[in-house]
Amino acid sequence: MQEFLIRSLDASTIFTIAALGELIGQRSGILNVGVEGVMLFGATLGFITATTTGSYMLGFLLAIAIGGLLGLLHGFFSITLGGDQVVSGMGIWILGFGLTTYIGSPFAGPLGLPRIPSVFGLSPFFFLGIALTAIVWFVLSRTNLGLRIRSVGENPVVAEVSGISVTKTRYLCVVTAGMFMGLAGAIFSLDYNPVWAYNFVMGWGFIALALVFFSMWNPIILIGGSLLFGSLWQVSLNPQLLLPDLMSRYIWRTVPFTITLVMLLLMSTRWFRTKWGATKPEALGQAYVKEG
């Protein structure tokens, strides 16, 4: 049981960090549906780096860097070129899926490094996740930078008139977002489940994406959502632990995704929006073209 709880927290941490990244991007108005792709890149390249150099540190750094780069790429398509953000995000996912399979397959198998030591019986990343959430919450709601990010995501024209560079702010956010996602991927492949296998991130990026909507763009609620999905995921791995013989594990495996689907459907209804108010960044998904 204790094992189950710890694993749930570990999974939740990964959801939290990836979703935090997506949340930052979305608050600035940039939707990146390619979270899964960025995580795959981070996970695979982090894994390869760590396994070849023997250094966890290098693995994480590279994962963060590649995440940032992919964020930059997404930014280039959606900010500079003003393209469709969904198309660009899907492209990143497909690219990540294909390329990491190709690059990673020679390294299939366990990492072959000693496990990262735990802190008070928990993964150190759990504490990192909490800290990052607190920081993101503070920056978004209490700082000038946060106000600028939120403004750019709500109404870029107003922000620009107030003397804020929409382009710079959005780039800052997508790159940071990518770094978070890359890091989340590396935590997955270096700590949570240090074995490389085909498509091993298993759709976690998509759950993280859904979590952002689920959280109504609030980092604190996001933690709650992550905990829910993290535990659900663990239940789906070993359903007999909690509820023996209730359903096949394969059906359990679909539960997080089914909930995601239902959640997203619910959130898109008028009923939900009138009940909870318009919390979605107004300019989410819209390219901004300077007037003039």
Place this chain on the structure above:
Amino acid sequence: MQQEQTNNGGRSRANQTRKGMLTNLQRGETLLEARGITKRFPGVTANDAIDFSIRAGEIHAVLGENGAGKTTLMKILFGQYQPDEGQIFIAGQPVDFKSPLDAIELGIGMVHQHRKLIPAHTVIENIILGHPNAGAVLNLSRAEDEVNRLCEKYDFSLDLRAKVWQLSEGEKQLVEILKALYRGAEILIMDEPSSALTPVETEKLLDSIQAMAESDLAIVPFITHKLPIVLRISDRVTVLRRGKVVSCIDTRDATEKSLAKEMVGREVLFRVERTKIERGAPILEVENLSVRSDKGFIAVDQLSFSIHEGEILGVAGISGNGQRELVEALAGLRKIEGGKITLEGQDITYANALHRWQAGVGYIPADRIAMGSIGDFNLVENTAMNYYFDEAFSKRGILDFKQIRELTTELVEEYDVATPGVDVKARTLSGGNLQKLILARVLSRKPRLVIVDLPTQGLDVGATEFVRNKLVEAKQGRASVLLISEDLDEIMSLSDWVAPIYEGRFMGKLPADSTPREVVGAMMAGIELDKQGAAT
């Protein structure tokens, strides 16, 4: 090359004298001067050698029709456009604005007509957004103190922690004014300051403007219509026509008539002849109509009224009192909560929008760009939108474009729509011409009930006059008209009956010719006058 050099020069000069450049000027001294401003766009010279100046403590109105070059001049003064020729001087020193930020830093503030505010954020967040001294970690209480001090100075009252979407139009404008003042504006450019405001709010605004001018701020309102406001508050008026300054005079030497003549270039009749025609049978009858708003509360509350043949019922009210929901319910665009709607005896309560069009309802929406037209469609296609369902124009689902084109050409001619042809996209038309086109395609159907929502909002004097006359013509053609407007003058001059609307209820139904304006204005603000016997 030349441009670049002056720009760089201006930039460095501006940097040296930045901030405080305008602070020590005495009342009456020239704050800003623009000399020979010329701005060309492909095909038009929007500003042609314009000279303009503002003194401290002065209210200097800029008047002009749509397309007269007002907006261009305003954008140049605020740094959004760079002039092709000419120079702006601040406190006697030449400056070049590369962006609004340069203008803001030199003490120019802008109050936009279409509010540049973020509805989801609080008032204080909107005010400090982009402020250089906001600090890395926001110190909201300090900012609030500072803004409150400004409020006290000019006698404004505003809840700084409220979210902007909760505010009325007048309060939103106040937020923009405060934002500009908080950034140290000494010159306040106001774009159509009184549009979308109620009479009561307009009074407040005029008081505020005067209070600000008292403390030596220069105020530059840009106004298309509402000449009485110009006459009441401004010290000087500059009138623009076709990109040129046609006159710059002291307001005390001007009259409403003389200004209108300068603006339009010909005599303008201010009074639309209100012809009374014999009251016919009721066309529209509404019983106990209730409608919910998008947010789910009751916006139209048990409303009952009727409009007879050849009558204009003017619904006067501050926006957000249920007008939109009422209009949409009548046009068949919004589900109703309860009640009954009858058109010439035919129950249309649950008829859809198309059936209503076919039954003789004509609807002219308030938002001509988003609801009234499709910008990327040409004029023929836009006209087809009210005709596609007519046997005469479509056979077995195939549109007869030849006929629709003929119709469009006729309408464009008859309604005096200024356009190079019927094949241009609708979004290339100016607001006035687009409204004329929409009016044409609706009125040409000879509807029995015309629903018009804010028909002249944002239109210039000439177009306004035209639209109003067409509505009166429709009435003379024995249609009944439901006119929704925030402009009390419009309501009073067009309607036979006035129904002030407040929180989804009519405060009364009064004959327009025997009811004093002030009574309607008060009732719009929710004051019941029946008890005092002031209203019938």
